[in-house]
Amino acid sequence: MFRRALLGLAALLPLGIGVARAAPPAPAELKIGTLYASSGPFASISMPVYDALKIWINEKNAEGGVFVKPYNKKIPIKLISYDDQSSTATAATLYNQLITQDKVDLLIADSGSVLTSVAVPIAKEHKMFLFDVSGTGGTFFTKDNPYIGLMADPVSTIWPKYIADFLDDIGVKNGIKKVAILYSTNDFTGTQAAAVRGFIKKAGKLDIVYDQGVPTSTSNYTVLLNNIAAHNPDAVLELGYVGNDIAFLRNLQDSGDKFRFVFTIYGGTEMDELLKNVGAAAMQGTFSYVPAALYDYKPNFGPTLEQFRAAWDKAYPKGSGVEWGANAVYGYMTGLVLERTLATTASMDQMAIHNAVFGLSGKLNTLDGPFALNAEGAQVGEITPLGQLQMQGKDLKLVAVYPPKFAKGKADLGK
Amino acid sequence: MLVGALFAGLVFGLYFTLVGLGLNLVFGVMRIVNLAHGDFLMLGGFAAYGLFSAFGLPPLASALIVLVVFTLLGLPIYYLVVPRLLAARDSEMLSIILFFGMSQMIEAITTIAFGATERSLPGRLLGVGPVILLGQRLPSSWVYSAVVSAVAVVGVYLYLYRTRLGTLTRAVMVSRDEALATGIDVHRVSAIAFGIGIALAGIAGVFAPFMLGSVTPAIGAGINIAAFAVIVVGTLGNPLGTVLGGIIYGVSLMLMQTYLSSWANILPNLLLIAVLLIRPEGLLGRQVRRA
CATH class of the missing domain: 3.40.50.2300 (Response regulator)
Structure with missing residues (x-):
């Protein structure tokens, strides 16, 4: 009797293990x-x-x-x-x-x-x-x-590294000395401004002559551009959201001011949107990130x-x-x-x-x-290359210009 | 930098005079708060975008079309909404709720129809490059917008002080009940003023892509805050006081951008609080308005 019970238990044992290993009931959705x-x-x-x-x-x-x-x-x-x-x-x-x-x-x-x-x-x-x-x-x-x-x-904190590297490397070789930073005061562009400021100061090759934050709701940059021009920078970094970049580039064109290096985030990141609102003439020659949508x-x-x-x-x-x-x-x-x-x-x-x-x-x-994530969950897998919006025939193209391993063209910094 | 900021503020302020002018006219005549004012401005911007995209019309031509169409649009909206509102016990408060709802509807419908993204007009339509005025460089589009704003102010002045309809409108502004008692067709006068108010917002919207970079269906709320600051500073219910309010707003904004740029967006609220605390009747007001 005892042996039969033991054998029965032994026969059930694999089944029991099987039940324990079975997938839990799946939800319908x-x-x-x-x-x-x-x-x-x-x-x-x-x-x-x-x-x-x-x-x-x-x-x-x-x-x-x-x-x-x-x-x-x-x-x-x-x-x-x-x-x-x-x-x-x-x-x-x-x-x-x-x-x-x-x-x-x-x-x-x-x-x-x-x-x-x-x-x-x-x-x-x-x-x-x-x-x-x-x-x-x-x-x-x-x-x-x-x-x-x-x-x-x-x-x-690492995203703008190539901007600073480019200015410290190619920029300095081409006579760029003074930088202006204008950023919208929010988590995204505020952090970008802090990062690029840190990279530039660490390298110590460039002089930051203007460094101001503006509300993200800013829709007119005319006086801000006047103020920047008064500091005579060679490079201007405008770090804002789409609406900020549209207003900035339009006002820059209207102002008649010329800077050798002008950077916006969304000139490349949302190029179609910017092109529709700003036009190729105002964007030509400016720099931006080369996003995955264009690489x-x-x-x-x-x-x-x-x-x-x-x-x-x-x-x-x-x-x-x-x-x-x-x-x-x-x-x-x-x-x-x-x-x-x-x-x-x-x-x-x-x-x-x-x-x-x-x-x-x-x-x-x-x-x-x-x-690729770091231990805290921040994305570190890919730092977006730096690109310049250049006319190719009748079309405006975002050409990756830095770093050299990603470059598909040469930057034109003008004179 | 100081002179540049002052001069730019003066011209920018003239545009904001246009932004607030219609709101103040409507409040002055009807004692109602049109919280959809900014949304009518947005519709003016979209109308200019549509007229340029479809027919290649320049902004000045679009402004004329918007003037006519929005004035006509204002008449049925007035008769549909305002008389019932004015019959209520607390029409000012109810108007805030009602026009807030209208604002939400306009924004939602525009978003569904056109999407939420930015729309603009090519800068070249109002000239490319700066204009030198009194030694200061200004975008040519600012000069156009300021001139149109000045024309609108003069137009409103002539309407109020040089036409019979304007005289009747001023009578309604002084006392709606007494105007009614003297046989004035108060609703007709008010409906026309409401139409003109909306049309002024629409014209300001035509130039918004040049002054504000672009328009989206959601810009109405922000515009309303700026417009309120302008008309409260200039004096509620006094359309011509809007000029002073607009210029103070423009100059203050440009000075803030120059010396305290991070804090520039609190300016409308600061102006509103300061005026309401120190001189609630507005800078051109004679006494505290009794609601």
Whole structure:
């Protein structure tokens, strides 16, 4: 009797182990939560991210869902999204709602540092990993917060390195001595200004003759340009959002002032948008970052830039009111990181998500370039090259000019 | 730098006179607060963008079209909204709520129709490069905008003081009830003033791409704050006081940008608080207005 019972138990043992190892019951859908800004000053950088994320979700759902390793099957994605209207106060409420009411499985921040800044403490408090699309503010990434990872842009503390390196190297050789820095006072451009100021001062080759912050809402730069010109700088760095750059470049053209080196962030990053509002004549000769939307990286996962552009044009044809630009790449690239994360995570626990995201660091190459995080979750994989907007025939092109390993042309600093 | 800032502020302030002029006219005649004023300015900007994109019309031609169309647009809006509002016990407060709702609707509809991104007009349409005036360099578009603003101010002055309709309008501004008692068609006078107020906002919008870099559906709220600062400083309900308010606003903004640039965006609020605390009737006001 005892032997039969023992044999029966022995027969059940493998079954019992099998039950313990089986995948947990899979949910009917995977809830991804995010915010977007359909209006306000950040709409032009937010909507392309959101629209591109939807392309990725639609692609996955058309394939039956995204593969989730802990459940060992594909699960359809349900996107839960709210409009924060570019308001940090509204965004804070809605991030809380996504976590506590909607109970999303994965949380994606809205685009840009301003609207990400309120998500960082909320995600940390709720121990929810934050997929930070393009909030590059240096203060977001700290040793005591494992619940954040920057997806697309390099962290602002290193992002402007090539600007300073170019001025210290090529600039000094060509007689550039004095630099003016004009920046919008927010997490993103404030950090960029601090970084570039630090790089220039550390090298000690250039003299910063003008260094002023202005509110992000600034829409007229005429008097500021007059004041800058009074200091007679060779190089002017204007660090602002899209609306700031449009107003700055228009006012610069109107002022008749000429500087040998003029830099704006969005002249290259959202080139189509700037070109539409400013015109080629006002942008020609200025410098900007060369974003992934204009640089052909070799991905080891996901589509090439050309393939994604085709999908984008199909989803949002010309005249649809949705502009192509770097932020479109950032949104889709975030989807690709999510896809690899879900395919490799040990469980859906948020620290397991953290481990999976950090496990991709140094291994993943997408259409946005190499993905690498430092210990605090800041993106350090790719520092955006410096480019100059140059006329090629009748077209204005952004030509990578620095560093030499990325350069596809030579900078023209004029006289 | 100081002289440059003062001169630029003077010209920039003339543009902001145009921005606030319509708001003050509407408040002066109807004692209602049109919180959708900035959104009508935005629509003027989009109208100029559309007219240029579709027909290649320059801003000055667009301004004339906007003047006519927006004035006509104001008439039905007035009759639909304002008489019922004025019949209410607290029409000023209710007007804030109602026009705030209208502002949200206009912004939402424009966003749906045109998208949220920036729209602008080529700078060359109002001349490329600076103009030298009294030894100071100014963008030529600023000069055009200031001239149009001056023309609008003179036009409003002539309308109020040199036409019969203007005399009736001033009568309504002094006392709506007494004007009604003397047989003045108060609603007709008010409707025309409302139309003109909206048209002035629209014309300011035509030049917004040149003065503010670009227009988006969301610029209305920020414009309203600046416009309120201008008209409160200049005197609420006194359209011509707007000139003084606009110039003070423009000069103060340019001085702030020159010497305290990081704090420039608090200027409208500072001006509002300072005037309300020290001289609530406005710089040209004779006594405290009783609401």
